Amino acid sequence: MSFADTLVAAFSLVAHWESILYLALGVTVGVVAGAIPGVSATMAVALTLPFTFALEPIYGILLLLGVYKGGIFGGSIPAILIKTPGTPASSATTLDGYPLAERGEAGRALGVALYASCIADLISNLSLILFAGWLASFALSFGPPEFFALIVFSLTIIAGVSGDSLIKGLIAAAGGLFLATIGLDLVYGTDRFSFGDPNLMGGLNFIAVLIGLFALPEIIAHVFRAKEDVHDPARALGGGWATLGDLRRCLKSIVRGGLIGVVLGAIPGVGGAPAAFLSYSEAQRTSPNRANFGKGEVEGVAAAEAGNNGVCGATLIPLLSLGVPGDVITAIIIGAFMIHGLQPGPMLFVTNADIVYALFMGLILSSIFLLGIGSVAIRIFRLVSDIPKSVLAPAVLVLCVFGTFAINNSMFDVAVMFAMGGLGYLMLVLGVPAAPFLIGFILGPLLEDKFRQSMLMSGGAPEIFVRSPITWLFWALTALALAFIIASLRKSWRAAGTASET
């Protein structure tokens, strides 16, 4: 199939009314979920996943991508109106968004946030289209040793998603990697921790694990606390809306923030929050209005939102081209690809190029949908911000049970989901992050598989792992990432030591 034929096939997939409907639905669900305090974009994507089983792959994946993008923007609405970031990436938006809302200019702040999100999202999507194919064609020459080195490098994601304690992040990742060994051995076909139970022979179901880890702990925590969350009352939108002048004034910061988001998003594990803060600090450093930053400056809102939305498309670059997740949400989206019989990675551009290009087109469309749906959501925010936790928590529980059951029509998966929920809650209480656990669980089988394939190829000689310049490149990148991690670890330990002495 020629490139033109692929584009025509892709267009015919996207130009279908169902594609448009599911994408719009996804953006709507994402914006609403992101706007509800306590429901993260990650949880929204995890809970939407079971609803895609019955859909065509392209519709299901567009629905999830819509939820992802909508969820990231939706987080900015409570950040501005009630000073409660809906997602960690929206924390930087609060710095100037809430002071603007207090001054009665919430509508202006939200308008600028929406325009910044859409423009940065578009920049990010265009970067994805430009770079993913190129990177995938480069990755086509990878053999098992190159993939093994790449996955080892990808595991440095863990440092980025470990939160306060890297050691706990590493413990969680080792736990996830271990859990992934359950099931029949891939080389010899012998039992590993399945004890002859057919339910365990294929390993634990990925979706049951992720729903348990990301949705249930919040519910269990609600049962423990048994209190309604109280937050500041939502500020009124005020009379004003973002003007063309505001947009013109912020455009430089928006484009720069979008590009910062693209660069940081393409590096596995960095995520939206650092991109938002870096974009914000760069805008503050170069703006003529730098004295107003932190007191209610629209350029600060624009920079923060551009940074965190610029990440969205870019995190799909390693996902689509190399088959490794850029962050936790794309790790969930990898699962969605697999459920629909698609394996993300360089071969996807060969075997399912029409779907890849259809996704690219859908992503561009999602930026436009975000503009329309986001502006409506801003006006109806009060309806969703006041959903009581005492009704929301059991409703999420019911969604978890139905969604997990639907994977294989199996109550065993529901039991696994509850068990993982218990583990997730224990991790929450002990301050052990859940994201590295999930990354380990997803990358574990790939890591082991490529390691053993390499060893089979070389007859057990480890030199195979340094056989080509590509493996050297990934080992060098891993060493560089580890050097940064160790340096930051020493810095934080030294800071903790100083704090305990004083």
Place this chain on the structure above:
Amino acid sequence: MARLRGDFWTGLGVVLLGLLLVFVAVPEGVVSPRSVRIAVLSPAFWPNILAWLLVVLGGVLAIRAARTEAPDPVTAQASSGRAAGLARLAVFAVGVVLVCLFATTLGLVWTAMLAFFGVVLLTGTRHLLAAIAVAVLLPLALYFFFNHVAGVPIPQGVWVRLP
């Protein structure tokens, strides 16, 4: 500081878990064929490496936490709130077991409704009418979506069957 001292027990727990995996779970749970000539290709190689990694990381966490100060004292009021919370968690855990055991017999829709009410009763609410409406409508809506749109046969139970 309380978190750091808590980290000591977390680390110790991880070390014990790792040792349990190395000396009990891996030897008992992994079947290694005798024909394996290269040790790194053995089905037990990877689980063993990961279990030892847990031991080492747990040890590092425990040692780091042991070198810090004692935890802050827990107040009586916080302690009583914690006891009530733990009691609710115990009831919730029993409820989860009941859901897993009886969902197929009772029907997933009715079980979900009961589970919803159970959580509401356990945590309390000032929005009882809204809770009742959602408890009834949400499982029904999900049943109709999964059963009739997605083609997933939701367990109907043996007593009351839905169309």
